[in-house]
Amino acid sequence: MELKDKKVLITGGSAGIGxxxxxELLTHGVKDFAVIGRSQDKLNALKDEFKDADFILVSADISRLEAIERLVKEVSKTWDHIDLLINNAGVVSADPLQDMTDEDLVNQININLTGLILLTKKAxxxxxxxxxxxxxxxxxxxxxxxxxxxxxxxATKAGVRHFSEAMRRELIFENIHVMTIYPTATDTDMMTSARVDRMDxxxxxxxxxIEGLLNKEINVILGGEQRIKDIATNFNHPLEIDKSVRENYEAYKERTKEHRAM
Structure with missing residues (x-):
C-alpha cells in the first residue's frame, strides 16, 4: 500500500497509540486526518503539534450512534472517500466481574466493540x-x-479479533485490506493506573x-517470540496457561486492582 496523500480516519487519535x-503516518506522506476523541482540548493540540497535517477534528463519544453518524457526516463534507480507517479508541476497567460496576461493564463493550463495529459499518x-x-x-x-x-x-478485544477476521473474508473481493493489531502493555495514559514494570x-x-500495513499483514502481534509461543500454548494446551495463572494469581490481583481508564 502506498500511503502518500492517503486520507485517514482514526478514533482515539489525540493521545497514546493513536x-x-x-x-508515524506523517513520515510516510499522509497529511489528511479525521480524528475523533472525547477531549476537545487534546484534539485541538494536534494542530499545534503536527503543523504539516490537515485535520478534521470531531469531539464525541464513539460509543454513541449519533456521534458516529455525525463524524461520518463531517468527514463526507470534505472528503469523497476514506483510504484508511483505524479503529483505535478503547477503555479498560480491571475488576473481578462481581465487583465491576454495570456502567464500566457496558461502556467497555460499547466503546471497544460496538462503537468499532458501528463506525466500520457507517464508514x-x-x-x-x-x-x-x-x-x-x-x-x-x-x-x-x-x-x-x-x-x-x-471479551471485547477477542470480539475485535473475530470481527476483523469475518470482515476480511466478507470483503475478500473488495479493495480493502483488513488487519488487526495486538499490543502488549503499552506506556500510555490507559496504563497509568496499572502496576506493570516493562511496557512497549x-x-x-x-x-x-504501519510496517504491517505496508506489508499487507493481517495480524501484527507485539510481544516477541514468547507471545507467539504463549498464543499457541493457549490454543493447544489452555490448561497450561491456567496453571501459570493459578501460580501467579495474587500477583495478577495486585497488579490489576487499580487499573481503570474509562
Whole structure:
C-alpha cells in the first residue's frame, strides 16, 4: 500500500497509540486526518503539534450512534472517500466481574466493540470508494490470551479479533485490506493506573502497525517470540496457561486492582 496523500480516519487519535500512529503516518506522506476523541482540548493540540497535517477534528463519544453518524457526516463534507480507517479508541476497567460496576461493564463493550463495529459499518461506503483502502482494528494481547480480572475487556478485544477476521473474508473481493493489531502493555495514559514494570512505547506499536500495513499483514502481534509461543500454548494446551495463572494469581490481583481508564 502506498500511503502518500492517503486520507485517514482514526478514533482515539489525540493521545497514546493513536497520536503515535498519526506521527508515524506523517513520515510516510499522509497529511489528511479525521480524528475523533472525547477531549476537545487534546484534539485541538494536534494542530499545534503536527503543523504539516490537515485535520478534521470531531469531539464525541464513539460509543454513541449519533456521534458516529455525525463524524461520518463531517468527514463526507470534505472528503469523497476514506483510504484508511483505524479503529483505535478503547477503555479498560480491571475488576473481578462481581465487583465491576454495570456502567464500566457496558461502556467497555460499547466503546471497544460496538462503537468499532458501528463506525466500520457507517464508514464502509467511503472506504469502498478508495482504490486501495485499509481497515486497521486495535485489539490487545488479551484478545488472544484472556487473563483474570479482565473478563469484559478481554471479551471485547477477542470480539475485535473475530470481527476483523469475518470482515476480511466478507470483503475478500473488495479493495480493502483488513488487519488487526495486538499490543502488549503499552506506556500510555490507559496504563497509568496499572502496576506493570516493562511496557512497549506507543511509538513502537505505531511503527510495527504501519510496517504491517505496508506489508499487507493481517495480524501484527507485539510481544516477541514468547507471545507467539504463549498464543499457541493457549490454543493447544489452555490448561497450561491456567496453571501459570493459578501460580501467579495474587500477583495478577495486585497488579490489576487499580487499573481503570474509562
Amino acid at each position: 497520536k503515535a500512529l498519526i506521527k 464502509l461506503p467511503l472506504l469502498l470508494k478508495s482504490e486501495d483502502a485499509g481497515l486497521m482494528n486495535m485489539s490487545s494481547g488479551l484478545g488472544y490470551i484472556a487473563k483474570p480480572f479482565y473478563s469484559v475487556y478481554a 512505547s506507543p511509538e513502537l506499536v505505531a511503527q510495527k502497525s
